[in-house]
Amino acid sequence: MDHLTENGAMEPKRLYESPFTDLDDQGVGGLFPQADVLQIVSVLNDVKLKAAA
Structure with missing residues (x-):
């Protein structure tokens, strides 16, 4: 949510990077x-x- 709020959009590949991979x-x-x-x-x-x- 923070990334979307700050940038307005997000590449789906980010879902396979930190912070998601931290979880x-x-x-x-x-x-x-x-x-x-x-x-x-x-x-x-x-x-x-x-x-x-």
Whole structure:
């Protein structure tokens, strides 16, 4: 949330970097079921598209 608030968007690959890997070495994939990860990535991509418009 902090990253999105500060930057307005976030690349989905960040979900596999710190601080997410600080919680689980697999990043977001280790924290949520695959269907949820796909939905999170979809939302991040939608935010990115809308921020660029």
